Every structure is written in structure tokens, then in C-alpha cells.
Amino acid sequence: MTQSQLLQFVNCSILRNHEIIWEDIWVRGGKIVNPEKMFFDEKISADVQIDCRGALISPGFIELQINGGFGVDFSCDFEDVEEGLRVVAKGILAHGVTSFCPTVVTSPAHVYDKGFDSVLETYGCLDNVRIVTVAPELEKAPEVIEKFVERGITVSLGHSMASLGEGEAAVKHGASFITHLFNAMLPFHHRDPGLVGLLASDAVPDDHVVYFGIISDGIHTHPAALRIAHRTHPKGLVLVTDAISALGLEEGMHQLGQLSVEVKAGCAYIAGTDTLCGSIATMSECVKFFKEATSCSIVEALEAATLHPAKALGIDQTKGSLHFGADADFIFLGKDMDLWSTWISGECVYQAEGKTEAACFCKVKRK
Known part of the structure; x- marks a missing residue:
């Protein structure tokens, strides 16, 4: 995956605005992006979809x-x-x-x-x-x-x-x-x-x-x-x-x-x-x-x-949350908050042993 690609993390719950919600995360250029702008302004879809297999995604x-x-x-x-x-x-x-x-x-x-x-x-x-x-x-x-x-x-x-x-x-x-x-x-x-x-x-x-x-x-x-x-x-x-x-x-x-x-x-x-x-x-x-x-x-x-x-x-505009514009630094958590994987700038930098099922990558052709 490259920094210019648009990534869509699907099949996940995320921590955002002090609550856990079932929602996708979109990443491009190492940042979390607003998908509405992708759809309505650029009229594009994801380059890569990542199936999170039901993981809870939290900020790192x-x-x-x-x-x-x-x-x-x-x-x-x-x-x-x-x-x-x-x-x-x-x-x-x-x-x-x-x-x-x-x-x-x-x-x-x-x-x-x-x-x-x-x-x-x-x-x-x-x-x-x-x-x-x-x-x-x-x-x-x-x-x-x-x-x-x-x-x-x-x-x-x-x-x-x-x-x-x-x-x-x-x-x-x-x-x-x-x-x-x-x-x-x-x-x-x-x-x-x-x-x-x-x-x-x-x-x-x-x-x-x-x-x-x-x-x-x-x-x-x-x-x-x-x-x-x-x-x-x-x-x-x-x-x-x-x-x-x-x-x-x-x-x-x-x-x-x-x-x-x-x-x-x-x-x-x-x-x-x-x-x-x-x-x-x-x-x-x-x-x-x-x-x-x-x-x-x-x-x-x-x-x-x-x-x-x-x-x-004083860095909460870019770190510590999954808000649009924040750095795409996050972790996948499973049951009992067990760590599945760690991501920095939208790149997987650590995956727990035996947790290869934690995310499934598939390339998606743009329409």
C-alpha cells in the first residue's frame, strides 16, 4: 500500500466522540479522512478495503x-x-x-x-x-x-x-x-x-x-x-x-x-x-x-x-483520537481488549502472534 492510496477499514467498531460505534475508517496520506468528501467531491471509492474481522479500533x-x-x-x-x-x-x-x-x-x-x-x-x-x-x-x-x-x-x-x-x-x-x-x-x-x-x-x-x-x-x-x-x-x-x-x-x-x-x-x-x-x-x-x-x-x-x-x-488535534484529520495511528483490539495489531500512519507495524485473522486485505477497483 502507498500513501496516496485510499484505504477503507470495514467490519469494525471504532472509538470516536467518547463512544464506540460501528463505522468504517478511511485513511489516505497517513491521515483519517472524511469519506463524504471522497464520495461527493472527488467521486472515488477505496483503492484497498481492509476487513477488520469485528475488531474494535482505538487510537494508539x-x-x-x-x-x-x-x-x-x-x-x-x-x-x-x-x-x-x-x-x-x-x-x-x-x-x-x-x-x-x-x-x-x-x-x-x-x-x-x-x-x-x-x-x-x-x-x-x-x-x-x-x-x-x-x-x-x-x-x-x-x-x-x-x-x-x-x-x-x-x-x-x-x-x-x-x-x-x-x-x-x-x-x-x-x-x-x-x-x-x-x-x-x-x-x-x-x-x-x-x-x-x-x-x-x-x-x-x-x-x-x-x-x-x-x-x-x-x-x-x-x-x-x-x-x-x-x-x-x-x-x-x-x-x-x-x-x-x-x-x-x-x-x-x-x-x-x-x-x-x-x-x-x-x-x-x-x-x-x-x-x-x-x-x-x-x-x-x-x-x-x-x-x-x-x-x-x-x-x-x-x-x-x-x-x-x-x-x-496539547496535541489532541492530531493524536489520541480518530477524528477526521488526525494521524492514522490506531490499534485493533479483540475480546477483553487483547491487542491484535498496531498501525501507524495507516500502515500495520505490529501483528500479534496467532492473530493473522485480524485483518484481511483486498484490493478494490475504482468504479
Whole structure:
């Protein structure tokens, strides 16, 4: 298939406008297109029909916090950055991820005490940065937050001991995200709920959504905590994995940089101990666990990994939905949301083993 061909995906249900409907998807040039314009303006039919065999088509998952995977650590492996990105980008296709933000660990707190210029000195060019985490209690935090926001960078609050008041002040300066809720922040307290309190703060304007990442792997966040977060602020919930370089590695001992890690029973431990050293959850697993733990709808579970992260980054016009004009990045799901295949720009880039029946291609002659 070529980019100029008009593709018609048939025999499928799709997630669009917050509901699942039985409808075809039309793709050309890597974008989802409006078929009415094809029929009435260009008076053409599809070049290729793809029988989806009853699959549910969802936008591809968007991962906003992933530290590495498949032996690659984004914070340490600088010798061949592009190759490391390719390894992870290819590996996570098997878990439905079509877009991701490679995450590097934070610098020491004193770096930010000196203000935004020191941040620039530390990280250099910020042209490719889309989201950063800032501890709002630091002295220069308001200045730093405003400068990031001016550059179109989403500012997240986290790795912090901040009070609710400090969090609210940061939101007023432009912060709009919370890094892995409940983790690396003060625990909830009834007299000062800390950053967790932003989910229900009356100081946050109604037209300003504070999004929050949450790790729904059944290990880092208790199912009850997932339910509290979901019921309190469902439209801001964003599923993240926070996965480390051990993601995708076989069970056993691994040397990851300077750290010896043992992967067993779906968890990564510092070798010889029972101490967790990070998440190795996949996004597809997190979506399923979130749905099961919260009893939310399929739509809510999928949008927490698609539409919400896209909105958090301000890219929802092209990512995270199946609207006309959006990038044709989507996934085929079967029963129980099992992943059948992953598509980017209308091209199949991953197909699950044993799922060759997931799509049938046939060329259609134009009339």
C-alpha cells in the first residue's frame, strides 16, 4: 500500500466522540479522512478495503512517562541515542503504543534554585522537550514554570514535598499535570492533602484541567487508590507506565548500567533483595488493570491512554483520537481488549502472534 492510496477499514467498531460505534475508517496520506468528501467531491471509492474481522479500533496508546525498556535506559545510554529510541519504539508497538515521550531522570534540586537559565545550561536546547516535572516548593519554581509554559512545554508537578497551597500556586503560574500521582510526593493528609488535593481543589478554574499520570500496574498504586483518583477527577486521569530498562526482558538476572536487576513474577528487583527498582508494566496491561480495578467503561479506560495524554500535551488535534484529520495511528483490539495489531500512519507495524485473522486485505477497483 502507498500513501496516496485510499484505504477503507470495514467490519469494525471504532472509538470516536467518547463512544464506540460501528463505522468504517478511511485513511489516505497517513491521515483519517472524511469519506463524504471522497464520495461527493472527488467521486472515488477505496483503492484497498481492509476487513477488520469485528475488531474494535482505538487510537494508539500515548505514553508520557517511560524511562527506557528492552535493555535501554534513556538517562544513561547516550552513546547511540537514536538506536536506543528505535529499540524501545519498536518494542512497545507490541503493547499498542504509537507515540511516547522518552523520559530522563531529574537533576539535583539545587540546579533549579538558580532559575530558568540554569535549567537551560543543564539541558541545553529544549526544542524537543514536551513535558517537564518541577517540584513547586522550590524558590524559583514559579519563574521556571512560566518560562517553560511560554515555550509550549507542559509543566508537571512531582518528586515533591509540596503542600496543596504550593501546588495551587504552581497551577496559577501554568502547571497543568501531576507526575505519577501518589508516588514520590507527600502522602494524603486530611489537613493538607498536598499535590493529591489538586484533583478536588476549588482554586483550580473550571476551564483549566489538571491532568495527572497514574501507574496502574497493581504494584505502584493500590486498586483502591486508583478508584479514588478515577472517581474524584476522571477527565484528568492519564495512564503511564514509568517503565525502566528492564521492561520486555526475560525473567532472570540482568546487568542494567551499574545496577544488577532480577526480573521475576512480573516485577523488577534489585538483585538479591525484595526491593522493587521500578516498573516493567506495559501500557496494554495498565489499561486492562485500570478497567478491572475501577469498573470503568471500555471508553474511559482507552481514553485514559489515548485522548487524555494527547490533551495534556496539547496535541489532541492530531493524536489520541480518530477524528477526521488526525494521524492514522490506531490499534485493533479483540475480546477483553487483547491487542491484535498496531498501525501507524495507516500502515500495520505490529501483528500479534496467532492473530493473522485480524485483518484481511483486498484490493478494490475504482468504479
